[in-house]
Amino acid sequence: MAKDKEFVKEITPQNEDFSQWYIDVIKKADLADYAPVRGCIVFKPEGYEIWERCQEGLDRRFKATGHRNAYFPLFIPESLLLKEAEHVEGFNPELPWVTEAGGEKLTERLAVRPTSETIIGEMYHRWIQSHRDLPVLINQWCNVVRWEKRTLPFLRTTEFLWQEGHTAHRTEEEARTEVMRMLEVYRDFLETDLAIPVVPGRKSESEKFAGAVETYSIEALMKDGKALQAGTSHFLGQNFSRVFDIQFLDDDGQRKYVWTTSWGMTTRIIGAMIMVHGDDRGLVLPPRVAPTQVVVVPILKKGQDEVRARAQQIADELRSVARVHLDDRAEYSPGWKFNEWEMRGIPLRIEIGPKDLEKNQAVLARRDSGEKLFVSLDNLPETVAGLLETIQKEMYERARGFMAENTRPAATFEELAEIIENKRGFVQAGWCGKAACEAEVKEKTKATIRNIPLEQPDNGPRHCVCCGEPAQYKVIFARAY
Amino acid sequence: MAKDKEFVKEITPQNEDFSQWYIDVIKKADLADYAPVRGCIVFKPEGYEIWERCQEGLDRRFKATGHRNAYFPLFIPESLLLKEAEHVEGFNPELPWVTEAGGEKLTERLAVRPTSETIIGEMYHRWIQSHRDLPVLINQWCNVVRWEKRTLPFLRTTEFLWQEGHTAHRTEEEARTEVMRMLEVYRDFLETDLAIPVVPGRKSESEKFAGAVETYSIEALMKDGKALQAGTSHFLGQNFSRVFDIQFLDDDGQRKYVWTTSWGMTTRIIGAMIMVHGDDRGLVLPPRVAPTQVVVVPILKKGQDEVRARAQQIADELRSVARVHLDDRAEYSPGWKFNEWEMRGIPLRIEIGPKDLEKNQAVLARRDSGEKLFVSLDNLPETVAGLLETIQKEMYERARGFMAENTRPAATFEELAEIIENKRGFVQAGWCGKAACEAEVKEKTKATIRNIPLEQPDNGPRHCVCCGEPAQYKVIFARAY
Numbered sequence: 001m002a003k004d005k006e007f008v009k010e011i012t013p014q015n016e017d018f019s020q021w022y023i024d025v026i027k028k029a030d031l032a033d034y035a036p037v038r039g040c041i042v043f044k045p046e047g048y049e050i051w052e053r054c055q056e057g058l059d060r061r062f063k064a065t066g067h068r069n070a071y072f073p074l075f076i077p078e079s080l081l082l083k084e085a086e087h088v089e090g091f092n093p094e095l096p097w098v099t100e101a102g103g104e105k106l107t108e109r110l111a112v113r114p115t116s117e118t119i120i121g122e123m124y125h126r127w128i129q130s131h132r133d134l135p136v137l138i139n140q141w142c143n144v145v146r147w148e149k150r151t152l153p154f155l156r157t158t159e160f161l162w163q164e165g166h167t168a169h170r171t172e173e174e175a176r177t178e179v180m181r182m183l184e185v186y187r188d189f190l191e192t193d194l195a196i197p198v199v200p201g202r203k204s205e206s207e208k209f210a211g212a213v214e215t216y217s218i219e220a221l222m223k224d225g226k227a228l229q230a231g232t233s234h235f236l237g238q239n240f241s242r243v244f245d246i247q248f249l250d251d252d253g254q255r256k257y258v259w260t261t262s263w264g265m266t267t268r269i270i271g272a273m274i275m276v277h278g279d280d281r282g283l284v285l286p287p288r289v290a291p292t293q294v295v296v297v298p299i300l301k302k303g304q305d306e307v308r309a310r311a312q313q314i315a316d317e318l319r320s321v322a323r324v325h326l327d328d329r330a331e332y333s334p335g336w337k338f339n340e341w342e343m344r345g346i347p348l349r350i351e352i353g354p355k356d357l358e359k360n361q362a363v364l365a366r367r368d369s370g371e372k373l374f375v376s377l378d379n380l381p382e383t384v385a386g387l388l389e390t391i392q393k394e395m396y397e398r399a400r401g402f403m404a405e406n407t408r409p410a411a412t413f414e415e416l417a418e419i420i421e422n423k424r425g426f427v428q429a430g431w432c433g434k435a436a437c438e439a440e441v442k443e444k445t446k447a448t449i450r451n452i453p454l455e456q457p458d459n460g461p462r463h464c465v466c467c468g469e470p471a472q473y474k475v476i477f478a479r480a481y
Numbered sequence: 482m483a484k485d486k487e488f489v490k491e492i493t494p495q496n497e498d499f500s501q502w503y504i505d506v507i508k509k510a511d512l513a514d515y516a517p518v519r520g521c522i523v524f525k526p527e528g529y530e531i532w533e534r535c536q537e538g539l540d541r542r543f544k545a546t547g548h549r550n551a552y553f554p555l556f557i558p559e560s561l562l563l564k565e566a567e568h569v570e571g572f573n574p575e576l577p578w579v580t581e582a583g584g585e586k587l588t589e590r591l592a593v594r595p596t597s598e599t600i601i602g603e604m605y606h607r608w609i610q611s612h613r614d615l616p617v618l619i620n621q622w623c624n625v626v627r628w629e630k631r632t633l634p635f636l637r638t639t640e641f642l643w644q645e646g647h648t649a650h651r652t653e654e655e656a657r658t659e660v661m662r663m664l665e666v667y668r669d670f671l672e673t674d675l676a677i678p679v680v681p682g683r684k685s686e687s688e689k690f691a692g693a694v695e696t697y698s699i700e701a702l703m704k705d706g707k708a709l710q711a712g713t714s715h716f717l718g719q720n721f722s723r724v725f726d727i728q729f730l731d732d733d734g735q736r737k738y739v740w741t742t743s744w745g746m747t748t749r750i751i752g753a754m755i756m757v758h759g760d761d762r763g764l765v766l767p768p769r770v771a772p773t774q775v776v777v778v779p780i781l782k783k784g785q786d787e788v789r790a791r792a793q794q795i796a797d798e799l800r801s802v803a804r805v806h807l808d809d810r811a812e813y814s815p816g817w818k819f820n821e822w823e824m825r826g827i828p829l830r831i832e833i834g835p836k837d838l839e840k841n842q843a844v845l846a847r848r849d850s851g852e853k854l855f856v857s858l859d860n861l862p863e864t865v866a867g868l869l870e871t872i873q874k875e876m877y878e879r880a881r882g883f884m885a886e887n888t889r890p891a892a893t894f895e896e897l898a899e900i901i902e903n904k905r906g907f908v909q910a911g912w913c914g915k916a917a918c919e920a921e922v923k924e925k926t927k928a929t930i931r932n933i934p935l936e937q938p939d940n941g942p943r944h945c946v947c948c949g950e951p952a953q954y955k956v957i958f959a960r961a962y
Contacts (some may be wrong), residue, residue: 034604036561037554045549045619052550068526072553074593074624074640075577080517096556096582098593098635102628105582112519112555112579114592122517138526142625146581159555170582201515329825 011343013280018224023153025274029283029344031151039158043267046153046344047098049291050270051161055141057193061185067137067165072119074142075110078228080118084243090210092337094146094161103221106332112145117211117236119245128168128258131250135170135178147327154271155228155481162266166279168246168258171297171340172237172362175259179235183216186231190345195271195286195396195405196220198230200424201451206435209262213237219450219476220359221403225424227450227478230272233263271481276399277368283345284367289386293322294384295341297336302382311352314362315381321385322348342367347391350386407476413441413460416477420445426478428457432464432472440466441477450476492824494761499705500633503630506755510631510764510825524748527825528635529774532642534664538674539644539746542666548618548646553600555592555623561599565724568598569693592814593626595893598692598743599719601647602725609649609739612731617649618658634710635752636962643747646743651740653718656740660716663744664697667712675750676767676877677701677757678884679711680907680957682932690743694718700757700931700957702884703756706905708931708959711753714744748808752962757880758849764826765848767876768869774803775865776822780815780834792833795843795861803829804864827862828872829865845872849876890956892942894922897958901926909938911952913915913945921947922958931957 011028012020031047034040043051045289059069080086091114098110113119124136167183169175183200190196198218204413208215214235222232240246250256252392277284287293296318298311300332308328315326325346329336334351341349349365362380368391375383406425410416419427431437431449442448446449454474464471492509493501507513512528517520521669524532540550556579572595579591594600626640628794644693646663650656662683671677679699689696693715701711721727722738731737758765768774777799779792789809796807806827816834822830832844843861845854849872856864887906891897900908912918912930923929933954945952 033604033607034882035554037556037558038601040556042554042604043552045551046553053742053774068530070526071524071532071642072528073521073523074626075518075521077518096579098577099580100590101577102630109581110577119517123514126514161552265652276926304871351830427679442692 009016010409012280013282015221017246019152021278022271022275025282026153029053029128029268031274033282034153037158039148039221041153043161046291046318047270050273050285050289051118052084052393053299053323054189054193054269055163055293058185059141059190061189062139062163062165062344063180065137065185067167070140071139071142072116072123072140076113076115076116076436078109078111080122081111082473083118084119084211084240085203086239087211091115091146094148096145100188108178110127114146115262116140116164116242117143118244121240121246121260122257122258123313123407124166124168124241125244128246128248131170131248132169134168134248134258135174137165137178139163139165139168152271154274155268159371160267162264165263167261168241169260170248170250170258175237175261175398176235179214179216179233179263181271182261183218183231183233186218186263186265189265190220190230190269191396192219193286194273194276195288195392195399196230196269196272197396197400198457199451199453200479201453201476203451204435204438204449204475206438207295207449211236211239213239217451219271219426219478220276221406221426221478223278224274224275225406225479227426227476227480228268228275229480230269231263231265235260236260236262249309255271261345277395278345281339282343284395285347286436287346290345290347291323292325292346292410293388294324294348294350295336295346296324296326296350296352298326298328298342299333299351300328300330300339301354305462307352307354307357314350314352314377318381318384321381322388332436338365345416347388350384366391368398409460410465410477411463413465416441416465417445418445420477424479426476427449428460429465429477430461430463432467432469433472433474434464434467437466445477445479447477447479448479450480486500486750492761492763495704499878502759502761503756504634505753505921506759506764512751512755512764513632513634518639520629521632522638522766524642527662527772529753531770532748534770534772535670535674536644536751536798538670540622541644542670543620543644544668546557546618547663548620548648551621552623553597553621555594557594557597557600559590559592560890561603562592564599564602565721566690566822567720568692572596572627574873575629577626577628585765585870594623594747595625595627596743597623597645598721599649599725600664602721602727604743605647605649605722605727605739605741606725609727609729612651612729615649615729615739616655616660617650618646620644625863625910631960635751635755636749641748643745645744648684648742649722649732649932650738650741651739653740655807656718656742657716659742660695660697661716662713662746663701663742664714667699667744667746669703669716670746671699671701671711671750672877674767674769674911675754675757676769676873676880677711677750677753678877678881680934681934682957684713684932685919685930685956687915687919690715692717692720698932700959701753701757702887702959703753703962704759704883706887706960708907708957708961709756710931710961712744712746713751715742717741727922758876759826761822763824765876766826766829768873770945771826771828772804772856773806773825774828774869775799775805775831777807777831777833778815778818778822778828779807779809779830781809781811782835788833788835789839791812795831795858796817799862799865802862803869804906805881819846828869848898849879886889891946891958894946897922897928898926901928901958901960905960907931907957909941909942910946910956910958912954912956913933913950914953915945915948918945918947926958926960928958928960931959931961
């Protein structure tokens, strides 16, 4: 038992040091490791497989909404990048440059892509001629690089993995519909597959994407009360189509600029998943994205080969409904194994001992609630499949409850400052719409406007939390990752 | 009819200029476009989806053989890359270097990965301590960059997509088994999914991977008689484990260096697929990787809404067994559509006209053989599913026949030179094993030793085709891409 406790002790408790807890979990659950390159991580198989399941969940939704994948070059010539002024200003400080290649100094520097609007704009200029070529609905899965000053595994790394959708449309209305459709795809994916509740809304001018007309985001709340932007969808208007001359001949005989959008979700959602669901015992994985959903642990004693054989049989049976691992290692005690699989966040543990077999039962231990259930071995696959769905649903409900409890209204600046300082979480407040007020709150409290929620409440504060003028919007303030 | 012919005319005939035919097909079938970055292409959706299906086919096989995916950084610090002398010598001329980032000059240059043995070696050094940590069976899907002098879409581009497997083992025997297992996975994938017959074998010393002890390859034969290396599997011995100090404590209490392997397959296999199966009418896609497997073309005349409705119904029915596209565009003639879908290589076309409906039949046109079949609309899904399998199989058989016809023995240098000059294809010849003879043949005929086939024939040449000394191996010579 001493050994079991020691094992768990290696993870710093959340309320002692949340950041250290986060790092400990990533390391102990074998999700990632630091790489010998500034600000980069290695995605280890256990972490990468979560990303593969996120990719599956997103890719299926992208294709169901008519998008196809393509691949554009990693390198962007400097001249292309310089075309859109706001865009380059936003990304320039973060760019790595290739200046030498093939043993020679290049005549033009090549940026390693921070995002691909410019190179894709150049290609759309070539591809789009007629209204018959529209809409263009393309997504790209790739790596991108931003030379960030402060990095944190998954949440902010020099290189990260993501998808970036880039679409071109005939009308403004169609492009705006696309922007909202993809925001909804992101919301649905995060809430359904990662069990993370989010607030969809529009970013303020100061927080929008460099080059966009409007940026929409989904914002999630971490267990330490800090917000995390989990996905963004941008309405780019005709900004990029004018700069890259993406015109089409419409059926009225007129040449017109297309309306474009872009939208992206990155590997930071793995960080969000860890910080929304994890606890002091380690990781807690939502069943839908868990590499292993069920671990079967036979309680083995010498000479009890029957238990091992039956556990094997049960594991095999369960493979038709779940991703199952059988842990029949002889060199570790059941208690040690329980702790290890809890730390690794496996949603469901099945314990099978000789007494269970006598009673034709097994013990099912839920990682999310800690609950233990004694269930019949008859119809075990159905029981397990149902329980995994229940876990997924209840993890979402629990996180939604946490977000609701930690979303508080503030009528005055003092209230807002007090909540941010002592309670964190989301603060609902009125905002006059002026950048000066937004900046003042940020300066004094380190809280930013996360977004202007799509669902504006009927009641609530009617005045700007900073200047007291009538509020134009009801917004969410929070400190953020 | 004039319009139909003109459409096809835009593709250069194969026997007139095979290279131009290849470029024409890629462009017309919408697989890729040139990018505004030296030697790079954009994978358009139609080309990228073929890669997605290749990824599925390979990834399933990798996982079935116990491998998991991970992700390592794009950038490799110069000091890491310099550690393995042969390796760096092999890749140095092809490297692009990041020298500036975040507005500053870097203290150490970062190479954009040409392959990842070095950075993965550094991580394995950290991860592997005990024999219990072995084997490590990891694969990575990613982009890599090599500053090639001459580029050709898919076959050789500055940036390309690939997978690279990197494994570490306790014993030499286990590592060698892995090398051959993955070579077999590649062979099976290429022959089964891409319908491309290959010759598996070992590379000569001069053609092996920089840093490997032995390199194995699968070699395919293109329609113009040139060879193409479609995949490689490397036995790295302890070369990388000694350089990166990857040691483990064995159960005999000794610290030992691990044995490593690496193996890779790239987007060049899309080029191989085009050049093995394509013809003067355009692309011919193997059903397993075709984005669209069946196109339904209703023969529409004014007022015949019934035909359109029935075609829609048939297309919907077929979606349970195949990837189906319904082309009911009113602005194009059936003949124009037939040509377009043939050019795009869709395996099966279903034509439905009013007379067919009267007879309860449809016309099925095979892209691979040009054959037309009149089949009953009853049980059409079963008919189509069976036919797609037949097409896949017969495409492979046809390509195998072509390879067999174009594999010729040569007993003397003159015979070899004559075949290479006038007939191309694979030439089976004896080789003494000396690098000088290999170099002389290459110098005089531009043919290289593709590999030393695993299956060495009992009969055939007993002397070196170059020096006349007793042959150590029977090898395949060919000019290659």
